[in-house]
Amino acid sequence: MRKLILPLLVLALAAPSFSAAQSPRRGDDSDRQDEAAAKKKRDSEWGNRQAPLPALRNAGPCPFVKVLYDAARYIEFEEGREASAAVGYTGEIQGISAGCEYKDSDPIQVRMEVLFELGKGPQATGDSKTYSYWVAVTDRNRAVIAKEHFSLPVDFGGKERVYKTEQINRIVIPRAAMTTSGAHFEVLIGFDVTPQMAQFNRDGKRFRVNVAGTPATTQ
Numbered sequence: 372m373r374k375l376i377l378p379l380l381v382l383a384l385a386a387p388s389f390s391a392a393q394s395p396r397r398g399d400d401s402d403r404q405d406e407a408a409a410k411k412k413r414d415s416e417w418g419n420r421q422a423p424l425p426a427l428r429n430a431g432p433c434p435f436v437k438v439l440y441d442a443a444r445y446i447e448f449e450e451g452r453e454a455s456a457a458v459g460y461t462g463e464i465q466g467i468s469a470g471c472e473y474k475d476s477d478p479i480q481v482r483m484e485v486l487f488e489l490g491k492g493p494q495a496t497g498d499s500k501t502y503s504y505w506v507a508v509t510d511r512n513r514a515v516i517a518k519e520h521f522s523l524p525v526d527f528g529g530k531e532r533v534y535k536t537e538q539i540n541r542i543v544i545p546r547a548a549m550t551t552s553g554a555h556f557e558v559l560i561g562f563d564v565t566p567q568m569a570q571f572n573r574d575g576k577r578f579r580v581n582v583a584g585t586p587a588t589t590q
Contacts, residue, residue: 431552433471434481434544438464441569442561444577445502449494451567453576458492460500462562476549481542481558489525490532499526503563508544511557520563
């Protein structure tokens, strides 16, 4: 279980401005009745339920969660040779399941479940490997607000390829105001890769090692 809490600098983000239509002023009794009805409806909708995050109703959309393309795959090459026979350990982020929760002026809480596929190539030196990956929150296609690195130890157990699921709970994103929605933010994930690995991914190349251990061709 992983936890990532953002620094309070997110509070400096500007909230979008909007104007609401002005309703004709009514009597105090009518106002109190409206407030009581609104509170009853809000309590009925939110309450204190401990439902899974994807099922919760939020004050707005969730942050967009995605894998950074350049860091979506991890492929080690012996002596930098881009050849299937030179592949050591490999990794690929196969999928993400995410949900969020926020209401009123509360911060946004994001939960992620990430599926990794890890493999051994012809040049793998052992039956275990500790990978490294990161999770970052950005101000939607602009600046990185926070970034944290995590270790992913893997024991292959004699297999050429294994799958592992990581849960990252409570990514907490403070909001500047009630009007700041999750659409202002983006949550990214990727492997720690070298510049060569990033360029390899960027070029759309890939090597995969099959279960029998025979190198596959480049796609």
